[in-house]
Amino acid sequence: EVQLVESGGGLVQPGGSLRLSCAASGFTFSNSWMHWVRQAPGKGLVWVSRINSDGSSAIYADSVKGRFTTSRDNAKNTLYLQMNSLRAEDTAVYYCDSGPLGYWGQGTLVTVSS
Amino acid sequence: QAVVTQEPSLTVSPGGTVTLTCGSSTGAVASGHSPYWIQQKPGQAPMTLIYDTSNKHSWTPARFSGSLLGGKAALTLSGAQPEDEADYYCLLSYTDVRARVFGGGTKLTVL
Numbered sequence: 169e170v171q172l173v174e175s176g177g178g179l180v181q182p183g184g185s186l187r188l189s190c191a192a193s194g195f196t197f198s199n200s201w202m203h204w205v206r207q208a209p210g211k212g213l214v215w216v217s218r219i220n221s222d223g224s225s226a227i228y229a230d231s232v233k234g235r236f237t238t239s240r241d242n243a244k245n246t247l248y249l250q251m252n253s254l255r256a257e258d259t260a261v262y263y264c265d266s267g268p269l270g271y272w273g274q275g276t277l278v279t280v281s282s
Numbered sequence: 283q284a285v286v287t288q289e290p291s292l293t294v295s296p297g298g299t300v301t302l303t304c305g306s307s308t309g310a311v312a313s314g315h316s317p318y319w320i321q322q323k324p325g326q327a328p329m330t331l332i333y334d335t336s337n338k339h340s341w342t343p344a345r346f347s348g349s350l351l352g353g354k355a356a357l358t359l360s361g362a363q364p365e366d367e368a369d370y371y372c373l374l375s376y377t378d379v380r381a382r383v384f385g386g387g388t389k390l391t392v393l
Contacts, residue, residue, distance in 0.1 A: 203382070205328070213320065213328060213371050215382040227380040230283055263327060270330040270339040 170194035170271050172264050177276030184254050184280070190247040190264030190273055198222075198242040201267050204249050206260035207275075216262070217249065232258075254280045284308045286374050286385035293391045294362045302388045303354040304372030310353035311374065317355035318373040319348055322387075328371070332357060359390075367392045 176188040190202070204216040217238040219226040226238040237250040247264050261275040285307040294300035304317060311317060319332040332338060332348035335355065345361045355372055372385040 205384075212369075212387045213322070213373075213384045215373065215384055218382065229381065265328070265330075268333045268337075270333065270341075272327050272329065274327050 172266065172271050172273035174262060174264055174273040174276040177262065177278045179279045179281065180254055181282050182255060182280055185250070185252045186254065186278060188249040188251065188262055188276055188278070190249075192245045192247065192264075192266075195266070195269060195271065197245040200269055202238075202240065202247045203265045203267055204238060204247075205263045205265055206258075206278075207263070208257075208260045211260075214260075218267075219247070251278070254278075256280050283379075283381065284374070284376055284383050286372055286383045288370075288372055288385035288388045290386065291389040291391070293393055294359065294366075296362055296364060296392055298362050299358065299360045300362060300390070301351070302357040302359075302370055302372075302390070303351065304356070304374070304385050305354045306374060308376070311350060311355045313350065314377065315355070315374040317348065317350075319346075319355075319357045320371045320373060321368050322371065323368045331370075362392050364392050366390065 171193045173191045180186050203218045217228045219238045223240045235253045239248045259280050261277050263275045265272045287305045316334050320328045320330050322328045331342045336348040347358050349356050369387045371387045375382050
């Protein structure tokens with residue numbers, strides 16, 4: 169059974185940092201390009217980042233460029249999103265998604281508030 | 283950054299046919315934009331129905347199909363069911379600027 173399980177969300181103050189994880193199982197993670205997508209409460213989906221299969225190349229939405237870093241550990245079948253200098257507008261559910269493979273996690277909620 | 287446009291809302295009768303469209307502020311949507319269609323029901327995680335314009339996953343009901351139509355990406359639902367009531371998002375890839383952009387979503391009502 170394919171699973172993507174996000175973790176690491178929570179409440180953080182503005183300017184703070186958080187690292188999200190996405191643990192993958194049931195498919196060949198090391199061959200898969202992976203994405204992060206977020207959704208603010210009551211709003212639509214927003215693409216955040218994509219990383220290639222070996223982790224050598226990552227791209228980002230303008231809204232997070234320079235603050236967020238996507239990485240992966242193929243030995244651990246895990247995708248990461250390091251989020252720094254967090255702002256209130258980063259408050260959202262963060263999903264990992266496997267692109268053309270079609271698998272999504274259930275999401276983890278990040279709340280940025282003082 | 284490019285803007286991807288979708289109809290904010292559409293209504294279809296049970297058993298009816300409806301087409302959702304997805305346009306780009308940069309011009310005609312082409313296969314190179316690798317259009318995706320993603321369904322999200324209230325309180326649930328998104329689910330990809332269509333990728334790369336017209337490819338379906340094993341879980342995609344046969345009544346859904348993807349295409350390019352009149353310079354836009356299109357998702358056609360033929361024979362709508364009550365369980366198809368959901369938000370539908372289009373996602374386009376812009377390789378020139380190395381970014382992907384979601385549309386604002388279409389709220390589909392089956393009534």
